[in-house]
Amino acid sequence: FKDDNLASLTSDINTGWTLQSGYLVFFMQAGFAMLCAGSVRAKNAKNIILLNILDACFGCCAWYLTGWAFAYGDPTNQCSANSWDEATCAANGGPFPGLSASQAFIGNRNFVMSNMDRTTYYLWFFQFTFAATGATIVSGAVAERCRFESYMLYELMIVLFVYPVVAHWVWSPFGWLSAWRTVDTASKQSYVLFAGSGVYDFAGDAAVHMVGGLASLAGAWVLGPRIGRFDAAGNPVDMPGHNASLTLLGVFLLWFGWYGFNPGSTLAITYGIDSFSKVAAAVAVNTTIGAASGCLATLFITMAYQYFTLGVVVWDLIIAGNGALAGLVAITGPCAFVQSWAAFIIGAIGGLVYFIASKVNLHLLKVDDPLDAIAVHAGAGIWGLIAGGAFAAPGMVNNVYGPLPGTEDGQRKYGFIMGGDGSALAAALVCIIVVGAWTLGIMTPFFMLLKKVGLFRVSPEVEAQGLDVSHHGGSAYPHEEGKNGKALESFG
Template sequence: MMQLGFALLTIGSVRAKSAKSVALKNIMDAAFGGVGYFFFGWAFAYGDKLDADGNSINNAFIGTNNFAMSTTEESKYNTFLFQYVFAISTATIVSGAVAERVKFIAYALYAFFLTAWVYPVLTHWVWTTSGWASPTRLASLGPLFIGSGVYDTVGSGAVHMMGGVAGLAGAWVAGPRRGRFDANGKPVTMPGHNAVLYMSGVLLLWFGFYGFNPGTMGQLIAADGTSFSGVVARCAISTTMGGCFGGTVGIIVQLIYSKLCHGQAIWDLTAAGNCALTGMIVITSGCATLEPWAAALGGVVGGLIVLPSSLFVSHVLKIDDPVDAFVVHGIGGAAGVIWYALMAHKEFVTELYGAAPDGGQRHWGWWQGDYPNVLGANVIWCLVIFGWTFAMMAPFFYVLKLCGLLRISPEEEELGADISKHGGSAYPGMENMYNEHEASVKNGSTFAKMGNGHTDSHADKISSLEAELTALTNRVNKMSPA
């Protein structure tokens, strides 16, 4: 369901001439990613060799067993399936960041590389009983990192931040779409072609988060027979509060910004959607250990960081990210890792993880009264995620670029990947209508300017809108059968 959400959100955010390209690549993220995770990723992530007593043999860096699920017990199949979906979610985040200008073969190769190597190694470090950063590391393998281990239970860092950073690397190496920046380096608006598809993608992702976050708990009844349903319910409430408060704060921030900078207050759909998703990402890692009010505040954080981060990426870094993948997932994911370290409730941490390996109390959130052990571990974890992911993915994309496998040609990009690479438009028979609309946007028509508050009067706006709608109606009528 989240894969469909990612697809619709990205399709709605790009131009009509790239819709089929994005749809195909979202399918192949799942397919190629599954091949990579099956052959290598599962082993590198969870393929610990065991001693005679069934305990993990110390390998803090990487798993070395169980390639192609060769010795996986059927009781672990559900874990494989769940982790495979996490892996392809990471790959799909990247596809939005590099949409509209990257070759299909580049998607296939990076999806395989990401799910076979980059993502699995990172998850081994934090989600196994032998990983160097794991809070559940076996006592026989040594002490926990900074006395607590890294708290990234559901993956604000390991999934979202990693995917966002990989997308940043891809967008940086690939370069912007043609026309995204003017001769002076100023960003030029390139609006998506279908707001309804974008909205549908946001809501499907929101729904999918109830599998992503509560589903990570993996149980309603604990191994000792006690109820674990309260933890699962807490994850669901945290997810809901993150989305609600993120979307609400985000649309208000955008409203104020549009009024101050453009003179016209706009209730912006993209701000509402992106900020709702960012709010949920901020609470993702710690969803099981946050009180409802703390999850709500996490949503507020998500709603506040999107606009300034987006402006920084486009105006300062000059990076073209059509869906703000690095902002929503990369920066939102990092904020989630830090929020967990600040706000984790003492009793909830014990309920989730149990006692510390030495039998004592585990560390919890710094702002909840503990020492800053978890904060120190999680800040380092964010730096590790950025360093590992960028160091792996930027050279990978650069090699593709040197080999001529990364970008489509300028002529193909101008025509659109759907027609030049995928056998035709996603909207057969409607190409002219979309092309005329895109041309009107490029030429600065009144219709395109209305959302930016640049028209001289309401009468001019209404008159221009009527003319645009009349022309659109005539074009549709010409397309209809007699």
């Protein structure tokens, strides 16, 4: 009786923790909305905020229909659910009778929340907030020129199918790349853990940031740059957003929400043994350190770059804000596995990767990404996966995943910089390649199709006038005549 109470108490506490973390992750939608709104010109503010609110709304519907099912619609362990003894369990075909090989690639249960126990709803909610966060990244990259109708189609595409499959690979106990696999869940595959390790992506550099960042790349590349973003010679022309205060408000809201994203990914604060809460605490510390070092690294790198190329000392706020985000993205994957000094390095290199990726994007690829979403999310996200393979510390990995199945000492693989072998890094690299190919391979043709049928981009007239007046019932700032009135006249 008493043990039951304690078990129920523990699971209720963990549900509460995860719900509250999910609220914070949801709040990142507000952060993205403000980040995006401030970073575009005033004439497109309503458009971009509408994209952001629809990320939450369409995302919810898509997650309800198929998203959760493809990502986490997994079979229940029949042995433990029915309290079978070992013999009965074996006689019935093991814990997952009828398990198919495809379960490693995609989930297939609980469409429209069917047959879900209400005690698992908290996970549905928490994972929904992740799907919506990943999807919303693209809104920044296609800003100021994408047709609203095609964005709705994109949103459905990514949350119905593209994101959930990657989430399944990496996080489901059945996923082929997942470090959560067991001998039982992997029974249809030739291996338990990919590369003997599985990919170490704690809070979502693969599923959320790489998918969102690379879908951004596909979208911004197919869409082409905004009119005037490059001059006749192909050199980029500055196109600053209309409100840096809103942009930075967005950065602060995102940073705050990240405390749900990273520490909340523990999905629990206690198991009544072994002070499990120390995992969440270390994640909170690492998240903070990663953000701080990412911001500072980017600020100083950019200052130095401008000083040596232009001879001026500029401390760029927008870039510092993006640097904080890049640090956060970089630490997202490895946050539960690395020491605090490593978090500092990972965040700082995250800032550097963002800086370089942003330059490559704009100057080499000539891709116009109004929010630098590609550099922040794909760039620092890929680095974060590598960093997990490099810096993961032995004790910490085991704290999260438990002992390695089928070994004596149970020690899981850890980062080569920490004295481990290259297994974790190999898993990370394969993850990067496969998730990259999956995302670009689906989203690029999808966006090209939208372009082909003329749905993807607004007309040059509408782009010049701004999308708010054309499509959203008027300017976001209707009383600032000098700013919005003129645009209207020129196309009156």
